[in-house]
Amino acid sequence: MQFYGHSDKETPRDGWQTLVDHLASVAEMAGGFARASGLEQAAFIAGLFHDLGKYDPAFQAYIAGIGESVDHSTAGARVLCDLAQGRDKAMAEIIAYAILGHHAGLPDRLNETGACFDMRMKKPLFLDPAWQAELGPDVARQIDGLARALPQPVDKDLQRYAFTLSFLGRMIFSCLVDADFKDTESFYVSLGQRAVDRDWPRLQGLLPGFQARFDAHMGRFASRAVASETSQTLNALRADILSHVRAGAAKGPGFFTLTVPTGGGKTLASLGFALDHAGIHGHDRIIYAIPFTSIIDQTSAIFRSVLGEEHVLEHHANIDEERFDARERRDKLKLAMEDWAAPVVITTNVQLFESLFSARPSRSRKLHNIANSIIILDEAQTLPRSLLLPVMQSLEELVLRYGCTVVLCTATQPALARREGFELGLPLDADRELAPDPEGLARQLARTRIRHQGVLDDAALVETLGVREQMLVIVNSRRHALDLYRQAKAANLDGLVHLTTRQYASDRRRILAEVRRRLHDGLPCRLIATSLIEAGVDVDFPAALRAEAGLDQIIQAAGRVNREGKRPRDDSVVTVFTPADHKPPREIAGLIGDMKRIIDKHPDLTAPAAIADYFGEVYWRVGRVGLDAKDILGRFNLASGGTDFAYRKVGEDFRMIESGLAPVIIAIEDEAKLWVDKLGLADVPSGLLARKLQAFTVQVPPKARERLRVCGHVAFVAPHLRGDQFAVLQKASLYDPQLGLIWEDADYLAAEDLLW
Template sequence: MTFYAHSGTPGDKSDWQPLPEHLKGVAELAAANARPFGMEKAVRVLGLFHDLGKYDPQFQRRLEGADIRVDHSTAGAAKLLELAKGQDRGTAELLAYAVLGHHAGLPDKHNEFGHCFKRRVREYRDRLDPAWKTQLGFGLSGLMPAFVSARVAKATAAFDLSVLTRFLFSCLVDADFKDTEKFYAERENRQVDRDWPALDRSLPDFIARFDAHMAAMPADGTVNRLRRDILAHVRGRARMAPGLFTLTVPTGGGKTLASLGFALDHAGAHGHRRIIYAIPFTSIVDQTADIFRKVLGGEHILEHHSAIDDEEDRPRRKGERPPTSRDRLKLAMQDWAAPVVVTTNVQLFESLFAARTSRARKLHNIAGSIIILDEAQTMPRHLLKPCMRMLDTMARLFGCTIVLCTATQPALGRERPDGRPGFPDGLDLAGRELAPDPEELSRKLRRTRIERVGDMDNMALVEALRSQDQALVIVNSRKHALELYQEAKQAGLDGLVHLTTRQCAAHRRQILADVRTRLDPKAKHPCRVIATSLIEAGVDVDFPRVWRAQAGWDQVMQAAGRCNREGRRERDESVVSVFAPVGYDPPPEIKALVKDTVRALDRHSGDAQSLEAIRSFFEEVYWRLGDMGLDSKYIFDDFILSLDGSSFAFRAAAEKFRMIESKMEPVIVAIDDTSRDAVKKLAIEKISSGNLARELQSYIVQTPPRAREMLIRNGHVLFEQPGLREMQFAVLKKDSLYRKEVGLLWDTPDYLAAEDMII
């Protein structure tokens, strides 16, 4: 009997894929994926065993059209556990998690549901044809190389091995996807996702472009000279051994380009495979990606931020069949194979803790990368310890270099600069600072005066804006920003600009370009910007005056970075006024930080912008939260090793590890020819969803789930081409609900239209 992995023409098996061909093809692709971290042999076995259940004659009947459900994912796991002996038994158990999860996602070892590891293996009944034993050549000894085992830290072994399991899983699911994609692409003229060049091939051109770009930058003035000195010093440390680094440079000191220059030189010195630049806010990923495209050329930069869900977690209707391998080719998944990836912290960390196949697929491409965490102080405090441990594991087990890049360096090292104990279970950062004398840089690049001004309502803020032709007001919520903008508009202020995540990235780019034109010293046009915190991190604008609603001290410092950024004005004239907004409570996540800020300010009233004041603020925050508060979801408790083996709860941990607690859902606003053309392409089956997702991500607005549900219920948003794309591409159909000035107004979508907007 001939066994098949995937079907082709019904009734004619001449174009069906033989099962041994698929298993061996996946095994070789997966082994190549694992080469950067030394687990090729184990992952080759993983590829051979992942679809072993297709040797069940019942599965072959299903391929022929029988309406039956067959679990083909348990057999390989059960056989691995049955056949592996001695020390290899533990590694086989890690592989078994991956086999069990290669369609539905990594399972928990134990839970109350039927899909857990323990129950599935216990209830497995062997119905495999014995042909598999002769058709597949494999060995189950020496699965864990000694050098990999030596990198696993005894104190954190359970966590380390859980991360290793995810990387093994990633190697498998990516290889499975690509082999299946290749099979169907050849038969159906289906477009596969693009191939990216390796970083080492692109690196000489990247460095030449970078050097030419920096040589063309302005060299006059104190700030520009400091930026050049910082860059030279940072690049001079690129030959240091890979691992963990900090880069502490005040806002306006050129951190983005300095960190990129370091990454290029460091990759050249040590052979890193790609550069991953992770940014805290979706709102500025596009700006950083634009900078990188300008410097390095756009054809090798992958910008990945606004995720279009793959629908893996969508509840299936009663009687609905599970998706086939061919169905999964419709999903919009990114594999991060580009030489340079610009993404968000959410994408990075939630992928590293993921159980789902689509999120985990990219992990093996992170091994051997340089990861730059821009604005590292923004990592959520309730998940800070799991994040720190993940970074440590990435450096030890997977050869990553990680740069914590920030103007306000959080106290994350095991030791403080003065040698006292630092962050509990912190990172080994001693001697790993890339910047020249951060304390001195903090003094030299201080260009503003920060003052606390007490309560201010919207009327007072409007009058403050009226007194300045060019000014920035930053508030803590989209609601406050919109209402303040509406009141300022009614008051007749000129040059008003509203900047919010209600607007899609494509529009924000246009708005910020207009703001920079208005702020040009030669133009001197009125420019009064009302924004949420999205403008604070990494947005290159220079205002003479800034008002900032009370928030964490690091946010206040980031706001100060938008004031007198180029040092053209006197420090005492460049004022950042911190106010308490009347009528708008701070969001729950920053309410306690406001109090921490006040305490830190009181303690350092003489020099509130010093690095010591910043460290004091973070220590205050960490001290208040304590160990439990820094892992408030008890992520570590989900990964346990005992004499009985592993007890890993991958699904439970992934569900708890949410960097943004309030999940948002994407709505595509097709508001120009580029986006409308991309939406039309959704009807073309041969174009991959991944390509189209990349084209459309700049036209996404993230909305609260209930808001999107109401928009869909009222017919204002529809899923485009659900037969081809599943429920992935939710497109706004009522154009009047979106305006460039204010973005998407979802608050009352059952009746809201253009004529209802009071602007």
């Protein structure tokens, strides 16, 4: 009897893929993917056994068009664990998770459903004995020695070792699912389906050209600079920073910090380091992770202008691969989002870290391509505190065991180094700081003064705004921004602008363009904004008012003042105030307290020592529990019975951003109306529609959206096709480009409106 791995109803059986060919091909490919991680044998075995369940006669009948599908992902895990002997059983069990999960996702060892590891491993097997002959008589010998790839525990911390093993299991899983998908795709392409272009040039082959382009770009940048004394001094300082950073590329792979104040050119400096470091140490790709989608376009534009459009992959939440319909899986960039095969990847922290903790095959495919990469974490201080421990441990695994270099790049270094009182930190050595003299740089690039004003009510803020024609005010909530804007509007202040996430992204881009124009032309510009303006947005105000917040946020606010260094520092003041009329959100209130505990210790709050002291307070206050609020690490354990890994539950719970908000689409512009009209067309993929409408979406409290829906102001469009995915505003008068979406009424207080 012939056993098949894949069939096609329009192809004769002699054109079907045999099962043994599929298993052998996936094994070879998975092993190749794992070579950089030292897990070649384990990944090979995972590929060889992953579809062993297809030797079930019932499955063979199914792919021939007879009967129903049967579970074919369990048998290989069972047989592998039965065959493994001695210490090899430990690695076999880790591989078994990957085999069990290669379609439905990595399972938990134990949970209340029958899909968990233990329940599935008890299922009866119905395998034709032909599998032994087809896989070969030496299959048991191939399993021998699996335990050699198991890392040795470095201390007696069994929970840390359990995480190490669980991470190793993720890498094997990634190699398996990527190889399985690509071999299956290759078979169907061979049957005449449209061929796909997955080939990307290797980073190592591109590096000489990249470095030449980088040097040429920096030369052009310097030659275009305005020949004023200030700009000459700044350019000389940036050149010195770049030279020092690139000199550090010769140091061995591992952790680095890059602490450069706003305006010091850290984005380009970090790229220069990555190019040189990869050339010296042979890394396979550069991954640049950014905390905010609002600035990813800005960074992508820089990288593309330097390296070339065709070599840079941009991947973030707005173009998530899981939203793609099969009909859209055509062009090279979309395919590359699945596996990050491009030489340079620009992504978000959400994509990077949620992929590292995901149980789903679609998100895990890229993990093996993260190995042997240079990972630059921009604005490292924004890593969510409640997930900081699992994030740090995942980074440490990538550095210690998977050949990665990680650069923590920021103006406000978050003091993640391991030290007395913070033994949970990263192994960051002082000699791995890439910037020359961060303390000195902070003094040289200091462009503002931070002053504390005390309590100010909105009337006082409006009065202060009236004194200067150009000024920035940043508050802690959308509610406060709206209230303050309305009061300032009533005072007839000229050049008044309101910027919050009440406005959809397309409107915000237009507003920011107008703000930059008015600032450049010296026109009145009084901007009232939420903290979104601090997310790397390139604006340059002469002064600012900032509601009390954490020190890192205040320093980020200061980065929007005198950004180009054209004004005297003493005239460029960021005034920190306590709002009289609006209490800060609970989380920000805690950070305010942390800052107040260090204020009297540091005359200059922008100095690296003050920032380190502040983050020490932040981490000390919450302790281990606060740094792993969902007990992510506590769900990977070792016991006498083997592993107890809760992959699936962790994948559900690990979320970098938990806004608790619900989307409302504002279909006022013609482009938005065009795509809303297509919601009723069954042949238009939901993923495409979601991406096109992303720029016209406002996030609101769920109770507010439901209230709007009940009142008939919001409706789910085409629910028969899209369910409740697309909530569209029906009452256009509720949205105003200057105010944004106004969902409150006189008797409704948006208590949940605490974000931006």
